[in-house]
Amino acid sequence: MTATEQPPLLDVDNLSLAYKVGEGIGYVFRNLRMHIELGEMVGLVGESGCGKSSLAYSIIRLLPRNSRILDGRISFEGESLLDKSEAEMRKIRGSKISMVFQDPMTSLNPVFTVEQQMAKVIEVHEGLTKPDARKKVARMLRLVELADIERVMKSYPHELSGGMQQRIMIAMALSLSAKLIIADEPTSAVDATIQLQILQLLMELKKEVGFSVLLITHNLGVVAKTCDRVAVMYAGDIVEEGSASTVMSNPNHPYTKALLQSIPTIAKRQGENRPPLATIEGTAPNIFNIPQGCPFHPRCAYRLDICSSIPPQRAQIDLGHFSSCHLND
């Protein structure tokens, strides 16, 4: 654990974001707070449309033109990102804060070899000569445990497997000494066995090299085993936050509980006996009609009267474990 006097690597405070579509204004998040310490892997879990990708794009300031950050602060290494110019952000993006996307095939340039793509980025950002950049590329590929580096460097992305492409993405993210890697569903497009290898790689490297990871995913299983902390998001609110093991084994918020209960597992099937999977009635709201009070209340099995009018406050349940629910009042 880091000392409490040191500011977190990333600190998001009171962030509010809205999108304007036609005549309507949708509020993606309202007063969102979260932070990431150096060396942590934080899982941001939520279903489609909850705003997790929007949070990632807010951090690196790649939001679409019809969006507006209405309020709040995002600070990285103590500096406010929202105050930076586009030129300053361009220096940060890809170097200090790097993103790894879901489908590596769409992030790797198909007409350049691996060596050409990676070396170019290093040459431009760090001013190295071609031979020096190439040496660095080899070093980075070794770091991500790729075999047969010479061959990989001379290959085109489509000649390599999904798992290898994803490792290359991580190598690229690290080649400019990223302090924060935002991984947006990095393992959805690959198989279970490769998924595990990639996440293990990130876990080892973050300790070895010293960076943090914001892992955005809808897969709770991944988070439970690989992340230090987890933040559960629903309709733009972080409803529960805490260490991964605590939140997974002792969920407090009704949404977290419902999510965990809806996942089919091998254990849930006991021979002929098969309890139906718990489902959450209704559907998630879109950004144009977030319910009053607690956004989850219309679908909550435990709702009280107060839930439909007053938004719950974030409260501390335990050390490092927070939840926003009136049941805790």
Added chain:
Amino acid sequence: MLSVNNLSVHYSRRRGFLSRAREHIRAVDGISFEIESSKTFGLVGESGAGKSTVGMCVAGLTRPTGGQILFDGADVWKLKGQARMRFHQQVQMIFQNPISSLDPRWTVKQIISEPLLRLSKDNERSEGKIIDLLGLVGLNESFLSRYPHQMSGGQNQRVAIARALAMEPRLLVLDEATSGLDVSVQAQIVNLLLKLQKELGFTYLFISHDLGLVSYVSDYVGVMYLGQIIENGDSSLTFTAPRHPYTQVLLASSKFEMDASKSLRGEPPSLTNVPQGCRFHPRCRFATEICREKEPQLESADLGQKVACHHWSEILNDAKLTA
């Protein structure tokens, strides 16, 4: 109800855009399994294992290059005329991306009318029947006039299921039918499918790469690797007592057990370059000489499941000793 015997699907294609050399892709290579009436058979494996191809053959959409598929005792690929049409009515398929299997220019009403009109020529009763079908999948009348893009993934998948049910099928092939959906939506669809099976007696071939999902939904399961079934048996048994090294690794990976990746070496090989002997041997930590030379056949294991591995019992005994 369904018997798959020694199914093979081999493709032959040019090695490259400008090359004349041909390569052979043995997508499915000698698969056999059976599905009993009103039961669910799960087919699990990683991408490229051949599961979708098997599903397509069973549904009569892809012609096998070898083996047979028997539905109610009749060879599916030898059926002609009326018998063939009846088969297609009785075996329906649900695909992974509901948006791409529903016509974007048709309303829900039109989408579900199409199969109904094929079955009977009675227009007047159709709307009532459509509403009944929507009710079966948990959608109300207001959905009749909606277009696919106006509905969520889960709702679209329900429409796809309603459409399949309109044909009054007996067997449904579900190919990654819930893969694109959020977990809570997936739970709703799964509960729906199981409820329909209980009430109406459907038989399912459930294809997925998600072990938790497959084990929960299926009665029996077949684990595929590189075009072959390497282990099959009762669903809860196969995943609580896996006998094949690949099944063991797959299971450990799905639970994110950290040692798993140490047991699995290398990259999954391509279907054009299938290893000699046991297909899994280059990545198996128990591989020996015999594994490199001789392809193991499915044989009965200790608890009633079938495994294709030369060393399954030694591995089991070792595990018992070290446990």
